[in-house]
Every structure is written in structure tokens, then in C-alpha cells.
Amino acid sequence: MLNINANLDKPIFQQIREGIEDAVLSGVYPEGSQIPSITEISVNYKINPATALKGINLLVEDNIVYKKRGVGMFVCEGAVSKLTEYRRTEFFNKYVSTLVLEAKRLKISPKDIIIMIERGFEDEH
Numbered sequence: 756m757l758n759i760n761a762n763l764d765k766p767i768f769q770q771i772r773e774g775i776e777d778a779v780l781s782g783v784y785p786e787g788s789q790i791p792s793i794t795e796i797s798v799n800y801k802i803n804p805a806t807a808l809k810g811i812n813l814l815v816e817d818n819i820v821y822k823k824r825g826v827g828m829f830v831c832e833g834a835v836s837k838l839t840e841y842r843r844t845e846f847f848n849k850y851v852s853t854l855v856l857e858a859k860r861l862k863i864s865p866k867d868i869i870i871m872i873e874r875g876f877e878d879e880h
Contacts (some may be wrong), residue, residue: 759800767802771810776838779819779830786834789827790820817841 757774759767778784791799796807811828814820819834831837858868 757796757800759802768806768809768813771796771802771807772813775810775814776819776842779834780838780842784830786830786832789829792827 757771757778759770759774763770765773775784775790778790779786784790790811793804793807793811796802796811797804800807811820815822815828817837818831819838820828821831822828854868858865863871
């Protein structure tokens with residue numbers, strides 16, 4: 756389920772965080788459900804438990820998952836809406852702002868950008 760790639764520039768703990776976020780957003784781990792333990796993640800993906808813990812702790816800090824002492828870790832209620840809002844903001848900052856800046860440089864109108872985006876959706880594989 757998690758797609759861990761040691762060759763990426765992105766740290767493994769960040770890949771763990773994003774992989775679990777993706778699983779929550781796609782419904783693999785619904786709100787209230789249990790996620791794999793640190794041990795399961797470290798054994799299954801052959802990574803240091805401290806690395807797995809670091810990724811999970813980021814999710815705990817952001818109130819995406821919570822720990823039940825002696826039981827495991829669970830997805831918080833409201834995690835999907837929180838992640839969706841966060842990802843939408845990231846999407847805007849990373850892609851849309853950059854797109855608009857470049858469109859202005861190239862003097863591409865908003866209408867033409869919309870046409871290009873619609874064409875991109877039509878060209879999906």
C-alpha cells in the first residue's frame with residue numbers, strides 16, 4: 756500500500772506520512788479505523804522503526820491519527836476534511852500559483868488557460 760522509494764529526494768518518513776494520508780483520503784483507512792503499527796510498517800517496508808515513528812508522529816501532531824495506548828493508532832474523525840483542505844491549499848500554492856505566473860509571462864488569458872485545462876482532462880488515459 757505505501758509506496759516507499761529510498762531513491763527519491765523526499766525523506767522516507769515523509770513518504771510514510773503522505774502514503775498514509777493518501778490511504779485515508781482514498782478510504783483505505785476510514786475515519787475511526789486502525790492504521791498499521793510502527794512495527795508493521797518497519798518490518799513490511801524494511802525501514803528503521805524510528806523512521807516509521809517520525810512519519811506517524813507528523814500525522815499525530817496534525818490530528819490525522821491518534822494513539823490508543825496499548826491498542827494502536829487510529830484515524831481521527833474529521834481527518835478526511837482536514838487532509839482535503841490541506842492538500843487543496845498545497846495544490847493551489849504549488850501548481851496554480853506557478854501556472855498563473857507563467858501564463859501572465861506568456862500573456863495567456865484566463866479563458867485560454869481554462870481551455871488548456873479542459874483539454875488536459877479530455878486527454879486523460
